[in-house]
Amino acid sequence: MSALSTTAVQAEVLVPVDQFLANTTRHYEANQYKTSYTVYVPQTELQGNAIVLNPAAVGEPVKLPTTSKNGITYVDIESDPAMLGVSYTKVNGQLTLGPAPQASTVKAPYTMQTPLSWAFDPWPTQGTPYQAKLNSSGDNIISPSWFKLHSLGLEASPNVSIDYVNDYKSKGYHVWPLITNRFDPGFTSGILADQSVWKKYAHNLVQYAYIYGFDGYNFDFENIDYADRDRLTAFVAYLSNHLHQYNIKTSIDVTGYSDSPEWSLVYNRSAFANSVDYVVLMAYDETWAKSTTAGPVASYPWVRNHTEKMLSEVPSQKLVLGVPFYMRLWHDTNGYAKGETLAMKNTGSYFANYKDKMTWDDRLKLYYLSIPTGSGSDRIWFEDNTSLGLKLDLVKELQLGGFAAWRKGFEDESTIAMIQGKDLGRGIPKSDTVDVPEPVVEETKPLTKLEQYKLRLEEKEKAKAAKAEAKRKAKEEKELAKRKAKEEAEQAKAEKKRQAEEAKAEKKRLSKSVQVVKR
Template sequence: MFKLGWVVPEVKESINSFVKYGQKLTHVSPTWLRFDSNADLHLTVTEEEMHRFLEIAKEKKVKVVPLVVNERFDEGVAGSILGNKKMQEKAAEQLVKFAEKYQVDGVNLDFEGVFGLWRYEYTEFVGKVSEELHRLGKEVSVDVVCQTAPPKSIDDLKENMSGNFEEIKKMLSWADSYDYEGLGKLVDQFILMGYDYHAMGSEPGPVGPLWWIRDVLDYTLKIVDKNKVVLGLPFYGRGWTSIDKMRVEDWEPRNPMSREPMKTAFEAGFELGKAYDYREIKEKSRYFIKSGINPEENSPWGVWELEDGKMTIVYYDDLESLKKKISLVREYELLGIAFWRLGHEDERIWDVL
């Protein structure tokens, strides 16, 4: 089974997790590379750090496919590259040179943001990168924000809004940036980011609820070859702290089957959410005054009170919830699994991988 883990080099716990458990993976994707608006490729680590990591991966017999992002997930950066064929070629050429120079096994493309206006140009760019790297015998994977329905038609948006790009962008979501069918034909691995259903700016709720992941897979497998699909799962949890004093009795988990629009964090009375790793959550669990798990979501949650009368609600994944989500790989006959990110996890998960 294909098993990929993302590693953030500047986070000690992430590196330590790879050193300890990396041999359980087939692929590792260190977050090394970013493009700026001039299509210049930048390293986020020193060459010495990179070579040291490559040696560790070689010892563990794990393929290295560095993550490649548009700087700050900025739509303007994505658009400046994707909207110009020469810039696309420049960016693709730099990735090829990097892969040849450092003898990595491929790249993991992770352009994100509201760049749906260049949806098909992104497919074109991924095609250029794939063609060149495949010629060298290297792999290309792409990370996509999850869809459960076709993305909005760009042509329809342009027609209905008289081509006003600023207004069009307001109508697009991050998920609208991807041409599933086109991308799926070009890459070796099509990685679904099965997390951030409830994101930093949303009301409290599970990061990757089971029912939603099933909806995503049911939709995706109508379009993309299951032998290329990789299910990305979160090792992290997310917690939201109330803006003002709040009693635990005044909060109830959102009905997962609710037809009501999801509220923002502020509308629900909470600050922006923050990521928690499992060790932090395990420590906080001693102070849970209310906890539970909805079987349709399959994500545990807990609540603790703060001294100032506020409260924090955290949703997370532990060994049992992750095992159930990982079982979807066999149920749907997918290529494999990926985890964002190493260092956040319940370490018991490595015993079942």
Template sequence: METMYTRMPPRRRRRRTGRYFAFFFMVGMLLAVCWFGYLKFIPNGQLIFPQYGFQHPIMVQGETASEGALLENEEILLPIDVLNTVLGPDKPIYYEEATGSIVMTTASKVLHLRTESLTATINQKPYKLTVAAEKKDGIVYVPITPVQELYGVKAEYAEHTGVVTLLLAGQSVQLAEAGKTKGSAIRTGPSIRKPMVEKVPQGETVRIWGEKQGWLYVQGPDGHPGYMAKPDAVLTRIEQVAAPQKDKPFVAWKTAGKPINLTWEAVYDVKPDPNKIGKLEGVNVVSPTWFELQDGKGTIKGKADPAYVRWAHSQGMQVWALFSNGFEPARTTAALANADTRFSMIQQLIAFAQLYDLQGINIDFENVATADKANLVQFVKELTPLLHEQGLVVSIDVTPKSTSEMWSLFLDRKALGKAVDYMMVMAYDEHWASSPTSGSVASLSWTEQSLARIIQEDEVPPDKLILSMPLYTRIWTEVKDAKGGIKVSSKPAGMDKVKNIIADKKLKPVFNEETGQNYVEYTENGSLNRIWIEDDTSIKARIAIAHKYGIAGVATWQRNFQTQSIWNTINQALHNP
């Protein structure tokens, strides 16, 4: 039997293999440490030029705007959309494509200009432009000069890179100096391994827009935004962007320490005779329905009466004449859609106010297409500064909020509230003339809700609101039809007429808890007649709502529905909360 032997490997070879492994392991570790050190401590020296997609990119607070600027004859032109974005939700710059008109508005200024034209006006006076607004590739641009004058927007142009930086009026920006001897890097990201977009020489200024991931987010002298290491920047001072010089603000008229007490004077074919009106105790403003839009070209028909104005002034009352759209939607759409037509209406109203010595204009546009919402706001924004320049108070009538497109949804109450001096909340017609059911013209709970929603949802300040109250009610007639249903009809009735019905029929009013009003009903010719009464009780309750919300005052529609004693009731309730 043959014996087999297993030969053991030499000890020397095993030791040599272990040494190789240890050597390569150490080399690998050393390389890893070097690579880690390189990544962590050796900065990227690559300098790149950012690609913004525009020849003249616009920077706003270190962020690139959606559109670029133009440069014409050393004047910067800025896109309207970008400006409206940075100027806030009010979007004060309006462009009308059909006419090429551009309108810029502030609380006291209205600037009109057109694309491709150096002709412009500000508050109806000539305004000098050195560069015209223009439309290019579907984008409308306006020159920076009027933008800076009206809104305080400052534009800086970096000639080396073409970057435009916008600074906003009143803005506070932290400044810093580059602190490193060889310059401080601005990088594309919060890491020294990110490439540089700019290397700022020591001592030069950067703007700091914030802090991101432990790095400063800055903008350098060449306009490029990016990241700078905190140790590389030395904080210096706060830059305060100057606001434009403002005109003395218009202060809407209000009798010292007294609420507004307005009544509308409905004027139809026959002028009211002031000698037959009598004493309106406590009323300090009358609003006669004198002016009406006649066509889509903006023609306004007037039926003002100088004798009525003289009478009102002799009674210590202001006259805020009402301007209506005639409740005609087609002509309203046409008149509001054109900048020239809007301006024509404004000029006519100013001329009427000067001719008849008026103190205000009350706008009453109703039955308006929802598509005209923005144009109505624009009209009021253009109207108010020019009327204020003439010392005129601007007010607008609005309905309570509802789902009705033509009677409610077209009203941007929030935007309108910012533009006008006063907003009349027409808190009546809860049940309107052709309502399918009988009911109160304005129940107390509905009235309060109408006022509260505009304050809470539309953020209209209470001191701009006036609660409009009805001096009328409706006599509802309910008749059973052949199918057992009820057919409802109504007719309006003033306070004296209702009093006479109650007296003639010897009715006894009952207080209705649900509506907060007195109520009567009676049968006549086989039909049930129902009346939710407007009287001292309901008027006092409405004025209590006005006091609760601290609003500017009350108004009444309309004087002819009065009972003479109601003026004393209103006056006493207003001044004795």
């Protein structure tokens, strides 16, 4: 047994990384700077309520859950020390490490309270974490984009963070990381045909969930060959069934209905509803980013139509309405449009600058703006708090399982306030009362070294972006000046030519006059 050499973290299950590495029975690797570590956790097997860990079994890589306090790096072993290869006892606040047990315990089952309030976070290292729940009608979920399928197993982002998880869980959120297939049909076809790698994915997802404290996962599998439809359905069912045995929730994202084999027809939505806990309808991209015809991202009639149609395949309490925190600016030239994604938080500046040109489309339930340009027009169908609020009302009206927003960081505080004030109804399990937690007022503390470092990185990124923007503007101005100089040169050349022709004509006229005088 190894007693910890510090009392700085007696109240928490944190172990100095060097001491953890000296005691763990798991094989581990470090990066060249020894700032990140990977442990290899054996695949598990269920025996009743016990998770048996066989040290001789195949080990799957898991990024060590480390955190930094006062310049010291610790391993957070609280969630599942057995999988990490240690055990511990705590006496009078003093932690003592011991050898790893041969078994862990299955998490207790839990029931989600719908309607869910859910946000996708593809860039979890950027921006400020939510400080409160999005809505108190039901449970809240945050989905950081942390995992990709790989031909050799699960690929975890280097940004997987125990601090992120603990921060959101302290605010009442469930953390369900997003897993993507890279939107690569060729790659996806390969892994769907190789069931041996399915087992690696399933085991590794369980290990990450238990070590980091994830409550569930979100499958974002898109752009898949239609020929793989049945294999995709089987793959999702396999993953979901394995995770459910460990009381880990599952969900999958699906598009609305279209005639696209790879983006819509490939989804067996009714089969998904039988295997996962929630099906998220991505009710956006009504007009795709690469469309050459301008249009809205999520008009109300389009969203309602696809939602109601999907209710014929997915039970209402399992269907989650995906909503956009974004819109598109369309540069329309002679009927050919090119889209540019705009964050919803940019709406205010357009309302301030083009208030008189804004029109409300009562059929589409959104604001519309057309700005004339030299080559055509710039057009926007807006997503704002009004249009979003009307779509969120569908959650209560159709008794849906909740909403999920793509994506965190595209909204502002006014949108968060609007969502927090929405009555989304009460789902499953139903309750007569809603417990609204009192706001937590935290004492202001000086930034830690890690926070200062992150802040400096953010400032560098902002400066880099500002420099790039300035460079772009300078380039535009240079090109504009060049065009202007060229036009002026051409005008001067034309003027010089005109003057030369006039002088020539005048000379010819004078010559004729002289000849007349001589006669």
